Amino acid sequence: MQTYLDVAHYSNEGRLAGTMSHLPQEDRAKLPVFADFYLAKGLVHADPPDHTRIRRLILKWGFTPGQVETLRPRIEGIVAQLIDRVEADGQMEVIEDLAFVLPVTVRCDLLGVPHSDGLIFRGLADRLLGLLGRNRPSLELLLAAQEAILELREYLAVQSKRLEDGTSDEDGLLGRMFAAQQTSDALSEDELVNTIGTLLIAGHETTTSLVGNGLYTLLRHPEQWQALKDDPALIPGAIEEILGFESPLTRQPRLLKGDVELGGRQLRAGETVFQMINAANRDPTHFDDPETFDIERPSSRNLAFGQAFTSASERPSPASRRRSSSRRSSSACRASASSTSGPTGSSASRRCAS
Numbered sequence: 001m002q003t004y005l006d007v008a009h010y011s012n013e014g015r016l017a018g019t020m021s022h023l024p025q026e027d028r029a030k031l032p033v034f035a036d037f038y039l040a041k042g043l044v045h046a047d048p049p050d051h052t053r054i055r056r057l058i059l060k061w062g063f064t065p066g067q068v069e070t071l072r073p074r075i076e077g078i079v080a081q082l083i084d085r086v087e088a089d090g091q092m093e094v095i096e097d098l099a100f101v102l103p104v105t106v107r108c109d110l111l112g113v114p115h116s117d118g119l120i121f122r123g124l125a126d127r128l129l130g131l132l133g134r135n136r137p138s139l140e141l142l143l144a145a146q147e148a149i150l151e152l153r154e155y156l157a158v159q160s161k162r163l164e165d166g167t168s169d170e171d172g173l174l175g176r177m178f179a180a181q182q183t184s185d186a187l188s189e190d191e192l193v194n195t196i197g198t199l200l201i202a203g204h205e206t207t208t209s210l211v212g213n214g215l216y217t218l219l220r221h222p223e224q225w226q227a228l229k230d231d232p233a234l235i236p237g238a239i240e241e242i243l244g245f246e247s248p249l250t251r252q253p254r255l256l257k258g259d260v261e262l263g264g265r266q267l268r269a270g271e272t273v274f275q276m277i278n279a280a281n282r283d284p285t286h287f288d289d290p291e292t293f294d295i296e297r298p299s300s301r302n303l304a305f306g307q308a309f310t311s312a313s314e315r316p317s318p319a320s321r322r323r324s325s326s327r328r329s330s331s332a333c334r335a336s337a338s339s340t341s342g343p344t345g346s347s348a349s350r351r352c353a354s
């Protein structure tokens with residue numbers, strides 16, 4: 001199936017607005033805020049040139065791999081604290097005690113908001129992510145997502161007030177985004193809300209699932225776990241292997257820009273297709289022995305962080321593709337996830353940016 005390089009056939013604009021199209025008209029009419037939110041352009045809901053414009057601004061406001069890297073000591077400190085908390089018990093509920101708390105705490109630091117807001121983000125993310133992974137989400141799930149969007153708008157209004165009052169960190173990513181609204185870098189209000197929504201929930205379940213999937217996979221491969229304990233230098237490669245072997249985010253919806261034949265089937269413009277990340281990561285025509293979990297695999301092998309937009313001139317040759325697939329994925333996203341995946345052994349992840 002020829003999908004690997006054909007990024008130009010697919011669109012991210014409005015890709016989630018269609019998730020309510022199976023509902024009868026009377027139910028769709030109950031979801032105006034949901035529809036508007038997902039029809040708006042935003043970081044993961046735009047194609048070039050809008051995606052390029054918004055992404056460039058996010059990088060300018062402080063989400064470069066280098067800036068994310070500076071969080072590493074802080075992240076290691078949070079992990080140490082979380083482990084200290086349970087050490088005396090001699091056991092822990094890894095997902096609840098570590099995998100959920102870690103990414104949400106780091107996100108608060110990145111955005112420059114109090115850690116107590118992490119609970120708000122978790123509630124928003126659970127509802128906004130609840131409909132992903134389902135082809136025909138129920139009206140209840142969609143209404144819950146709509147409620148979360150309304151709460152997100154309220155949260156941003158409060159946050160904007162806090163910044164005006166000087167009671168919030170102007171130098172966090174959120175503070176810089178709000179400040180830019182007074183300049184020529186301003187996003188439209190819809191773009192701002194949509195993009196901040198992505199930043200609030202990006203890395204939430206993905207990071208949690210990476211920790212959970214990593215633990216599960218290592219438990220199933222005790223000899224590799226032992227090798228990792230014997231040689232911590234293997235940790236970065238092990239995380240890369242877990243990302244590819246049990247990818248946290250399993251699929252991405254895209255809209256077809258034009259009619260296209262895919263796998264012998266004629267598909268029409270406007271239809272939703274899914275990039276199956278897990279299937280791509282186990283594609284034997286691209287990866288050697290993909291069903292084997294091998295933390296010492298010599299080269300990067302995965303598309304766990306997605307497939308970025310590329311122009312024809314940027315496309316790698318098939319030979320270099322296998323070696324460089326990770327570089328084409330979201331570099332800021334990869335940087336933030338790998339910062340939460342440092343030698344402390346904490347990492348994370350399932351669905352990321354929605």
Ligand code: HEM
Nearest residue numbers: 202203206210248304305306330333336337348349352353
């Ligand atoms: C293991 C953890 C993670 C995985 C597997 C993951 C996966 C992904 C994937 C597949 C995409 C592409 C989405 C698409 O094509 O529609 C993406 C985009 C993105 N992720 Fe993550 N992510 C992770 C962690 C994070 C973290 C911790 C953050 C931030 C705190 C983050 C922020 C973003 C952002 C901002 C984008 C949009 C990038 C762009 O469109 O330019 N991710 N991620």
